[in-house]
Amino acid sequence: xxxxxxxxxxxxxxxxxxxxxxxxxxxxxxxxxxxxxxxxxxxxxxxxxxxxxxxxxxxxxxxxxxxxxxxxxxxxxxxxxxxxxxxxxxxxxxxxxxxxxxxxxxx
Numbered sequence: 238x239x240x241x242x243x244x245x246x247x248x249x250x251x252x253x254x255x256x257x258x259x260x261x262x263x264x265x266x267x268x269x270x271x272x273x274x275x276x277x278x279x280x281x282x283x284x285x286x287x288x289x290x291x292x293x294x295x296x297x298x299x300x301x302x303x304x305x306x307x308x309x310x311x312x313x314x315x316x317x318x319x320x321x322x323x324x325x326x327x328x329x330x331x332x333x334x335x336x337x338x339x340x341x342x343x344x
Contacts, residue, residue: 274319277311279328281319
């Protein structure tokens, strides 16, 4: 390893190897295509990952409780519901979502 480092240093001194300033490359920007909007512990989140970070747990925990329905405070929501309540300060309940979804689909 030492010989390699010395070769790199020599190439830099000789001008063969130039290290310049480069912009950072963003490896992941955005959300997973299959991620769904969720409500967790009374707040709405755009992704399962955002919800997991907010309640300090893993995204698999969120997915598991959405699919098995054992935690009534974690459930999937629609885009319309998210847009309506994303800035809300009140605690969101599943009953609110059901009423909203029923009203929205029957209008």
